[in-house]
Amino acid sequence: MTDHPLHYQSIEFLANGLADGSLTAVALAEAVIGRTVAVEPVLRAFISRNDEELLAEAVESDRRRRAGKPRSRWDGIPIGIKDLISVRGQPLTNGSRMMENYISPYDATVIARMRTAGMIPWGRLNLDEFAMGSSTEYSAFQKTANPWNLARVPGGSSGGPAAAVAAGQVPAALGTDTGGSIRQPAAFCGITGLKPTHGRVSRYGVTAFASSLDQVGPIARSVEDVAILCSIIAGHDGHDSTSSRRPVPDLLAATQRCRSWTIGIPAEFFADGLNQEVGDAVRTAITFFEKKGCSIQPISLPNAPLGTAVYFLTATAEAFSNLARFDGIRYGHRSKNAEDAVDIYGRSRAEGFGDEVKRRIILGAFVLSSGFQDAYYSRAQRVRTLICRDYAAAFAEVDLILTPTSPTTAFPFGARNDDPLAMYLSDAYTVSINLAGLPAISIPCGLDSQCLPIGLQLIGKPYGEEELLAAANFFQKQHNFHLLRPCSVEEAS
Ligand code: GLN
Numbered sequence: 001m002t003d004h005p006l007h008y009q010s011i012e013f014l015a016n017g018l019a020d021g022s023l024t025a026v027a028l029a030e031a032v033i034g035r036t037v038a039v040e041p042v043l044r045a046f047i048s049r050n051d052e053e054l055l056a057e058a059v060e061s062d063r064r065r066r067a068g069k070p071r072s073r074w075d076g077i078p079i080g081i082k083d084l085i086s087v088r089g090q091p092l093t094n095g096s097r098m099m100e101n102y103i104s105p106y107d108a109t110v111i112a113r114m115r116t117a118g119m120i121p122w123g124r125l126n127l128d129e130f131a132m133g134s135s136t137e138y139s140a141f142q143k144t145a146n147p148w149n150l151a152r153v154p155g156g157s158s159g160g161p162a163a164a165v166a167a168g169q170v171p172a173a174l175g176t177d178t179g180g181s182i183r184q185p186a187a188f189c190g191i192t193g194l195k196p197t198h199g200r201v202s203r204y205g206v207t208a209f210a211s212s213l214d215q216v217g218p219i220a221r222s223v224e225d226v227a228i229l230c231s232i233i234a235g236h237d238g239h240d241s242t243s244s245r246r247p248v249p250d251l252l253a254a255t256q257r258c259r260s261w262t263i264g265i266p267a268e269f270f271a272d273g274l275n276q277e278v279g280d281a282v283r284t285a286i287t288f289f290e291k292k293g294c295s296i297q298p299i300s301l302p303n304a305p306l307g308t309a310v311y312f313l314t315a316t317a318e319a320f321s322n323l324a325r326f327d328g329i330r331y332g333h334r335s336k337n338a339e340d341a342v343d344i345y346g347r348s349r350a351e352g353f354g355d356e357v358k359r360r361i362i363l364g365a366f367v368l369s370s371g372f373q374d375a376y377y378s379r380a381q382r383v384r385t386l387i388c389r390d391y392a393a394a395f396a397e398v399d400l401i402l403t404p405t406s407p408t409t410a411f412p413f414g415a416r417n418d419d420p421l422a423m424y425l426s427d428a429y430t431v432s433i434n435l436a437g438l439p440a441i442s443i444p445c446g447l448d449s450q451c452l453p454i455g456l457q458l459i460g461k462p463y464g465e466e467e468l469l470a471a472a473n474f475f476q477k478q479h480n481f482h483l484l485r486p487c488s489v490e491e492a493s
Pocket residue numbers: 131132133134156157176177178179180181182209315427
């Protein structure tokens with residue numbers, strides 16, 4: 001690993017350098033800015049950057065350390081932020097024209113916690129508008145390229161964070177995951193992404209898409225790095241009544257544990273629609289766990305295939321309600337052509353939102369409308385309960401569940417734009433986990449014949465992040481797929 005340039009190093013390695021004086025926070029800030037200047041013209045992962053603030057905070061960090069008072073081991077490490085999470089004084093576009101000119105008046109709780117540890121939030125990373133999408137092509141501002149193949153999407157909606165981490169622009173980033181938006185882009189970009197248990201991390205200061213599904217989580221190169229970041233951002237928050245009061249364990253320590261897990265393999269996730277090379281790589285990983293003494297158990301999650309339908313009925317209903325505040329009066333773009341108050345709402349929303357967001361608002365209004373609510377929204381909630389029960393029954397027998405993260409590797413730009421259903425199906429293996437509120441991680445498990453990364457997903461019991469990270473790290477430490485560097489961006493930079 002030592003042959004990696006500075007910008008590709010792990011959080012742990014950087015922290016050691018900062019501790020022993022071989023690295024300064026300013027040198028690190030200059031390295032990530034330099035790297036970003038070099039690759040951004042081809043990658044376009046950042047919507048905006050606060051380089052001067054990063055450098056100024058790095059100076060402060062070095063000063064604290066020289067005085068013997070670093071805020072934590074991680075003091076001075078820059079972390080990229082999806083442009084859906086409030087950072088005081090920074091823009092919060094949500095990837096939308098609607099919020100193009102908005103500046104956050106306060107820090108989200110996850111940002112405040114990072115600052116308490118001395119980490120420096122840096123940059124506003126690209127996403128699908130309001131986190132609705134699977135390719136980052138629905139951003140109102142730019143398309144972010146996949147560092148492994150610049151003609152392909154980085155996944156979504158956290159495509160900016162995933163591409164920036166994979167290309168060495170930031171050591172790690174924060175994303176959000178409502179139906180797969182951390183795990184699927186992590187899989188497409190050959191990195192590691194954790195969606196914590198719903199309630200593990202505060203959502204205060206994070207733009208709400210579908211509140212019963214949304215969760216903030218870390219995106220980084222290794223399991224150890226996501227563990228470090230998750231330990232920092234997790235925990236109860238008085239500003240978010242859905243955040244759990246459970247104590248947060250030392251997740252980095254948990255990554256070092258090892259035992260013979262019983263791992264469930266759900267038949268429904270290996271059926272039609274799974275790309276063969278993805279399936280082969282994931283099956284090889286299953287064989288690996290088996291050889292290492294884990295017990296592999298076939299299981300069934302019979303209602304999981306209904307996950308995509310239930311997810312879109314639930315997420316659009318919640319989005320319809322959450323996005324009502326973007327009306328040109330309370331928040332967001334105000335039309336200059338409006339004649340009266342009602343006209344302001346209509347025109348501002350028509351001008352401010354993109355097609356996908358409109359599609360979801362309309363669908364959400366429809367599934368909640370009188371006459372259709374029972375047939376769609378209420379029925380979806382009943383099936384959601386069945387999905388939760390499937391997982392609970394499976395977890396009575398197994399410690400973890402292993403599946404592919406996504407049915408395919410990264411697809412070319414434009415490939416699914418004319419077919420929303422095909423786009424929605426990229427999340428077929430991730431959405432049911434959000435519906436059940438479970439923690440899950442995506443780690444790289446190989447490359448396909450086109451040199452595109454393949455991701456495998458491990459799913460844990462509620463608040464089972466420790467087991468999840470331990471098993472993921474056990475696999476990662478013996479394969480080192482996470483140390484591969486994306487060829488395309490290296491050639492282009
Ligand atoms: N891709 C899914 C969607 O389009 C999930 C998005 C997300 O997790 N934010 O809704």
